[in-house]
Amino acid sequence: MAEIIVVGEAMERALALLEGGDVIAIPTETVYGLAGDATNGIGVARIFEAKGRPRFNPLIAHVADMAMAERIALFDPLSRKLAETFWPGPLTLVLPQRPGNGIHPLVTAGLGTIALRMPRGFGGDLIARLGRPLAAPSANSSGKISATTAQAVSDDLGGRIRLVVDGGATPVGLESTIVKVEGSEVRLLRPGGIAAAEIESALGKTLLRGTAVGIEAPGMLASHYAPGAAVRLNVQTVDAGEALLAFGNRRADGWEGAVALVNLSEAGDLREAASNLFAYMQDLDRSGAATIAVEPIPFEGLGEAINDRLSRAAAPRDNIASET
Ligand code: TXA
Ligand code: MG
Numbered sequence: 001m002a003e004i005i006v007v008g009e010a011m012e013r014a015l016a017l018l019e020g021g022d023v024i025a026i027p028t029e030t031v032y033g034l035a036g037d038a039t040n041g042i043g044v045a046r047i048f049e050a051k052g053r054p055r056f057n058p059l060i061a062h063v064a065d066m067a068m069a070e071r072i073a074l075f076d077p078l079s080r081k082l083a084e085t086f087w088p089g090p091l092t093l094v095l096p097q098r099p100g101n102g103i104h105p106l107v108t109a110g111l112g113t114i115a116l117r118m119p120r121g122f123g124g125d126l127i128a129r130l131g132r133p134l135a136a137p138s139a140n141s142s143g144k145i146s147a148t149t150a151q152a153v154s155d156d157l158g159g160r161i162r163l164v165v166d167g168g169a170t171p172v173g174l175e176s177t178i179v180k181v182e183g184s185e186v187r188l189l190r191p192g193g194i195a196a197a198e199i200e201s202a203l204g205k206t207l208l209r210g211t212a213v214g215i216e217a218p219g220m221l222a223s224h225y226a227p228g229a230a231v232r233l234n235v236q237t238v239d240a241g242e243a244l245l246a247f248g249n250r251r252a253d254g255w256e257g258a259v260a261l262v263n264l265s266e267a268g269d270l271r272e273a274a275s276n277l278f279a280y281m282q283d284l285d286r287s288g289a290a291t292i293a294v295e296p297i298p299f300e301g302l303g304e305a306i307n308d309r310l311s312r313a314a315a316p317r318d319n320i321a322s323e324t
Helices: 007-021 041-049 066-073 077-086 122-130 150-158 196-203 270-286 303-314
Strands: 001-008 025-028 033-037 061-062 089-098 113-117 163-166 179-181 185-190 230-232 242-248 260-263 291-294
Touching: 001 007, 001 150, 007 025, 007 163, 025 122, 025 150, 033 122, 041 270, 066 113, 077 089, 077 113, 077 179, 077 196, 077 303, 150 163, 163 260, 179 196, 185 196, 185 270, 230 303, 242 270, 260 270, 270 291
Parallel strands: 001 163, 025 163, 061 113, 089 179, 230 291, 242 260, 242 291
Antiparallel strands: 025 033, 089 113, 179 185
């Protein structure tokens, strides 16, 4: 079971676990977060694994200060104004990523944008000490409501993580409000801890509501993170000229004819495979092959999420599903 340590005594233990690529639960002003180093693929993969999240929904990256935020993302004037007004606090901004920012692609599900938030209190102090951003979804297993006390986190995830930092009940108790600037307009993507009216009065303009047609709505597109190449799943035989995304230590027939080959995990470790998935797909896409052939990947554990992402990459490219 996870240790529960009160905030005043938890800093060194929390840092040691994060440095080792582990995930821990931390209090924020909104809800408890399940935090891992956003630059460490194994740490990020462990977040999805601990939550039992069937899909790689993009995660919020949490920062300690504006300098860290600007190293990760590109701020337009409206987003900067919102950050100045509401950070630290329960507001998340979706922004274009700064190239080469070191954020592991699993955090953003391969999107060009990133959700950023600056939490108050222990979370902010921890990120400043670590010197790197923390990826953190709400600390609950997939499908359950967000945890607002250390005990609720422990009851739900205590068997799967090593540390819950206890900061008492979270003051906001509801996830952050998520907005995204679109040209001269600002869209409300998720209502949350800061009322829309507060944001509207800070901006002097009305927020757009609902999802824009054609906007990236993570987890809602059947075809999502589609590479340029076609994708063929569960291959037993590789056709000449295909690139091969391999898994484990037994190769599909005809693998010698592949124009490029990368292995998600030689050892068959699904956590390692999850952390490599997006980068390796990009590598194979850059090989110029018309088709990426993918070896079968088991559906257990993180394999379910990996297969979900792969089936979206293989889906017809103009197909919008209603699921989230
Ligand atoms: O208060 C909160 O926001 C909490 C605490 C822990 O910070 N975190 C939280 O994370 O609620 P999570 O993973 O449960 O929700 C993140 C939301 C998801 O709905 C996801 O789709 C959206 O943020 N999101 C993340 N990146 C995005 C992006 N690039 N574009 C649009 N939406 C994004
Ligand atoms: Mg959540």
